[in-house]
Amino acid sequence: MGGIIGDDGLEKIQIGSLGIGKAFTKIQKWAKELKNRGIILAICSKNNEEIAKNPFVNHNEMVLKLEDISVFVANWNNKADNIRYIQEVLNIGFDSMVFIDDNPAEREIVRQSIPEITVPELPEDPALYLPYLTNLNLFETVSYSKNDNDRTLQYQQEAERRKLISQVTNMDDYLKSLEMYGSISDFRQKDVSRIAQLTQRSNQFNLRTKRYTEDDIIKFMNSKNHLTYSVKLKDKFGDYGLISVIILEKTSSNVFFIDTWIMSCRVLKRDVEYYALNKIVDDLQKLKIDTLQGEYLETAKNSLVADLLEKLTFSKEKNDKIYSLNTNTYKPFKHFIL
Template sequence: MESGSRRRSRDRLRVVPREASLMGPSSRFESTERRMSRHKAAHIDLGEFFTGGLSTSSFRKLTKAIKEEIAEGRVESAARAIRTAVQPDLDLQSSLNLHRLIGRLGDAAPEPARRIRVAVVSSYTADPITQLIELNLFARDVRAEVYRADYGVLRQEILDPSSGLYSFKPDYLLLTPSWRDIVHLPKPGDGGERARELIRTEVADWLRLWEIAHERLGCEVIQDTFVQPAWRALGNRELQDPVSLGGTIRRLNIALADEAPSYVVLHDTEHLSASTGHWSWSDTRFFHVAKLPCAPASQVDYSHSIASLVTAKLGLSKKCLVLDLDNTLWGGVIGDDGLEGIRLGQGEAEGEAFVAFQEYVKRLKDRGVVLAVCSANDEKNAKEAFEKHPGMVLTLEDISCFVANWGSKADNIRTIAETLSLGLDSFVFFDDDAMQRSLVRRHVPEVEVPEVPSDPADYVRTLDKHRYFQVVSISAEDLVRTESYKANAKRIRLRESTETMDDFLASLEMRERTIPIGPMEVERSAQLINRSNQFNLTTRRRTLSELKAIIEDESWLTRCVFLTDRFGDNGLISVLLAHRDGAVLEIDTWVMSCRVLRRGVELHLWNCLVGEARRMGIERIVAEYLPTSKNGLVQDHYRKLGLDLVESDDTGRTKWECRVKDAPTPIASHHLQSVAS
C-alpha cells in the first residue's frame, strides 16, 4: 500500500544534502559518520538483512555472516547480530540455530548486563523451551543458567527439600502446569457454592507451593496460567455453568491472579493460546507424542513472552517509544499533502487504521511509556496535525520530546536521549521508512528497531508482539511519567539559559523529603534499584521480595528521597541501603535517578547517613565502588565525599572508609529545602 505521498517522502529524504544527513542538530554531537568510522565492533551491516523483513534467504545469509564474524574473532559484532535476529515470530528451527550460535561465542562472548539462574519446573517436556528461553534472554543482554527438572514432577520438586531445585538455588522459578494438574475440579451435580469452595481450595494449594519455594529459595516465581482445552463438552454453556471445565479454569486463573503475592507473576498463557487459536496452540498430537506444552510453532512466542517477564522483573524493559509521523501516525506526507490531505480518522479504512494505532500508543503512554517524536519534517508542519486535525488521538501533551528537522534521525535520537536523560538502550524506534530504520540500526545499534509492515492495520500487532514495554507492576509514578519527563526537559532548557550552576539550582526551588523505605515506598524503590545504571555504586539488584525482607530486618538502614521543584514532582529519586555489623555501617546499595544528577541530593543523603550513624553509635562507615560499563560517572563519588581509599584492584573496584567522628559534615547540599516527613 505504497502511496504517491509515501514515495515523495522517500524522494525528499534522498535529496537532503549529504552534510545535512550526517550532522546532528547540535555541535555537541559527533557526526554519525565519524562515530561509526571508529566503531570497530560493528562489522555486520544489519540493514542489509532486515530491510523488508528477515526472509528465509536473508536469515541464511545472516547466520553465515555471524559464523564468519565468530571465526574472525569479532564476537561482539556476532553477538549483536544474534540479538537483533531473535524475533517472537521466528520459526522454531531458525531460533534453535541462533541458540547454537550463542554456544560458538564461547568464553569470548561480551559480558552481559545481567547474569541470572532460572529453574524450569514443568508438567511438560521442557525441551526445547529451556533453550529458547536462554536465547530470548540473551537477546535482552541477559545470560541465564537454566536448570530443567525432570518431566512431570512439579509438586515433588518443590516439596522435596533434597531435590535438584534447591541445590541449584535459582533467582527465578518458572512453573508450567497443565490444566490436568488441577486437583479440585467440580463434578456434575455440584452447585455453585461447592464449585467456588473447590476453587478456593485449589488456590490455597498453589499459594502453599509458592510459599514453600519462596521461603526456601528467596526467589521470584513465574507461573503459567492454566490454558483451557480447545474442546468444550458443554458447548456455549461453558461460560455460565459453575461446574464446566472451561469456566472453572477461567475463574481459577482470576482467583490465582487476585491472591498472588508480590513475589509471584502469573504468566498469561491463556491469552497466548487464545490469540493463537486454542486448537493451533494446544495441538494434542504433540502432547500425546512428546508431552509438549504447546505446538512447536508456538514455542518461540511462548519463550519470548516468558523472557519478557524476566527482563521486566530485572528492570530492563524499554522505556521510550520514538515515533515517526508521515505514514506512521497518519497516512501521507503533511508537508506535501497539507492538513486536509493526510489520511486519518473515521470513515475510511486506512485512516481508521492510523487512529487505532494512535489509540494503542496512547494506552502505552497512559501506563508509563515515554513518547517522543523524531520526524524528517519542518517542525511547524509536523505539529499542525497535533494542534488542528480532528482525527488525532495523540496530543502534543502526550509527547515528552518533539524533534522535527532535516537532520540525521540517528543524531536526533541521541538528542532525545540527552533531553530525557535516558539511555539509548531504553529506546524503541518505529518508522515506516525502511531506509531510516536501516540507518538507525547501523548508527545507533543500542536502539531497538522493529520491521514495520506496509499496511498500517498491522502496526499495533507489530509493536505489541515484541513486548518491548512489558510490565509486571505499575506504580503511581508510572502513571505520571510523561509529565515528569516533560518537566525535566523544561529543567534542561532552564539550565542552558542560566549563567551558573548555582543560579540554576537556586531557581529550581527544590524541596526534598528523606524517609526510611516503608511498604508504600518499597515497590518504587525496587524499580529504581533495578533500573538505575549510571548513578549506581555497586549495581547490586534486588527483587521486590528481597527488598521487603531488608526493610523488615533491623540490621539494615534504608533511606529513600523524594524531590519536588518548581516544575513538578520528581517522585522517589534515590535509594540507599546500608547494613550494620557491630560498630561498622557498610553501604550496600546507593542509586539515584539520572534525571536529578548534580542537584546536591547525594550530598544531602550523605549528611543524613552520617547523622544517623552518629545517633546509632557507629564508628566507621565503609563503602565500595564496583565498576560497570555504565557507572563511570560515580567512580570518584566517595572521594568527593571525603572518604579515604583503603583498597583497590586492577578491575577498577575500590573500597572506601571514614571514621564517623571525623566525617566532614554537614556538606553544603546546595539549594535543597527539607520538608517534614
Template sequence: WGGVIGDDGWENIQLGHGLGIGKAFTEFQQWVKKLKNRGIVIAVCSKNNEETAKEPFVKHPDMVLRLDDISVFMANWDNKADNIRQIQSILNIGFDSMVFLDDNPFERTIVRENIPQITVPELPEDPGEYLEYVYELNLFETVSYSKADVERTQQYQTEAQRVSLQKVFANESDFLKSLDMVSEVKGFDTFNTPRVAQLSQRSNQFNLRTVRYTEADVERLSSDKQYENFSFTLSDKFGDNGLICVVILEKQDEETLFVDTWFMSCRVLKRGMENFTLNTLVEYAKAKGFKRIIGEYVATPKNKMVEEHYQNLGFVPSADTQQRNLYVLEMDTYEIK
C-alpha cells in the first residue's frame, strides 16, 4: 500500500480500485494473491509493531491480501535481514528460493549485502511500474502445480504454530511426543504418483542421490519387481503435511538392497522421520531375508546437509567404494530406534 501505516493509520493508506497510486498497489496485491493460489509461499517482513502491521490485513476493506494468505508474518523492530533468516528457518527452504520485494532502497541494500543468495529486485520508484518490471524478471514461473501446492500456505502456517509450541518444551523428546504424529507408509499408486514425481523434481537439500523422476518413471518403478517403493505421509495435531518422504530400494541380489533414492521434504526435519523411515526399511529387509542395506551420497551444490546422513543413522563406510560415497548397514547389528 501507499503511505506509512504507523504514521498514517490503516484508514489513510493509499489502496483501492480508483485512480492513482492506490490502484497500482491493489493490482500488485492481486498479482501476489494469484501467486499464492499457485503455491508460491508468501511471507511478510515488516519493521513495525505486529499489531499495527496486521491491522490493514484485518480491517481495510480494499485489501486483497488477508492474514490467511500469509504463511509467516514477521513484524518487529529488528533488521529485516535477521527477520528473513527467521522466516527461512521456519519455512526450511533455501535462501536462493526466496525473493525479497521492498520499496525502500535502504532495506533492499541491507538484505542484499547480508544474504547474497536471495533475489532482491531493484523495484522502480513508481509503484505503477512494479508489475511490468517484476513480470519481465520471470521469477515465479513453474511447469505445473498441484493440489498440494495450493495447500502449501496452510501447511507453513501450521509449521509456524509448531515452532511456537516447541519453545514451551524443555527438551525435544517431550515436544515431539506432544505433536501426536502419524505417518502412513505405502508404495506408489495412482493417487500419490503425481506428488512423488513432483517432490523428486523439487527436493534439493534432503536428497541423497538427486535422481529426478517423471510420472511415467514412477509408474514404471511401481510395477518393476526389481524395486521396492515407499512413500511416507506425516500428520500431527496441527495438520496434515501430506506426502513428505520417498525411498526407492533396488534389489541388487538376494542379500543386498541398494537405496536408489531417498528424499524428504525439509518441512519435517528434526521430527524423527529419518529414524522412522530407516526402521521401516529395516523391517522390510528382515522380513524378506535381506542381510544388508547399502546407501550412497552423491554430492550436489545444495545437498550438503545430508552429507553425513548415513553415518548418523549407523551405516559404516563401504570398503569397496570405487570412489563413490557408499555406506553399509548390516541387518543383524541394527537396533530399532
C-alpha cells in the first residue's frame, strides 16, 4: 500500500483500483499468490503495532489480511534487528529471506547489517515494482504439500509464544505458562505420510539422519522387532501436530537401539525429549528390557544433538560410539508437558 499510515491516516492510504493505488493492489495480489504457494510473508514496520495493523483489519480494499502474515513486527527499533527477530521466529536461514522496502536508506541498512539477505533495489516508480520483482524469480518453490498449509498459523502462534517469554522471569515459569499437552503413540496409518516427511526433511534435531519412505514406515509399524513412537504437542496458543518420531530396534533379548530420533525445531526447549524418554523407558521397563542404546552420527547440520545422549544420562561405552542407558536405574526427567 502507498502512503504512511501513521501520517496519512487510513482514508489516504493508496490502495485500490484508482491511480497509483492499482500498483500496490497488484503487489498485494502477487504476495497473496506467493503465500498460497507456501511462501512465508512477514511484516517489518517502523510504527506503533496498532496503527500498522489498522489497514489490514479495517481497509476494505486491502488484499492482504492479518491472517496472511506469519510474523507482524511493528515498533521503532531498527529494521535489521527486527528482521533478526523474524528470522528467529521462522527458524530459517537469512539466505532464504527477501527484504522488500520502498525506502532506499532502509534497504542499505539491512544490506550492510545482514549481507546474507536478498534486498532487491526497487525502481523509483511504484508501477514498475511488480514487473521488476517477478523478473527476478526470487520465489520459485520446488514443491508444496498439504502439510504446508498450516505454516502461517503456526508461525503466528510462535510469535505469540515469543512475546510471552519476554514477560516471565525464568524458563520454568514460561514453560508452565504455555499449558502444554502432549500425546505419544505408536505409528498410526493416518500419520505415515507425515512421519516419512519428517525423516526426509529433518536435519538439525536428527540423531542418525536416516531417511525413510512411506513403505519403510509401514514396515516398522508391522515389525515385531521395533517399537515406534510419534509425539504430538499443543499449547494454549495452538496445535504443533506431530513433531517427533522415534524408532527403536531390538538388537538382543534385553537391548533396544535407537534407530531414529527426530524432532521438529519448532519445539526446541520445550522439554519434549525428556517427556518422550520418560515414556520410552517406562515401556521398556514393562517389557523387562534392561538397556537402551543409541549413537550420534555427525552430519554437517545436526551438531544440535551432538550431546543429546549425554544430556539424557546415557553413558558412553569404552572405545565405542555407542551410548547406553540402564533402564533399571533411570530417574525420570522433570518436564511441564501434561
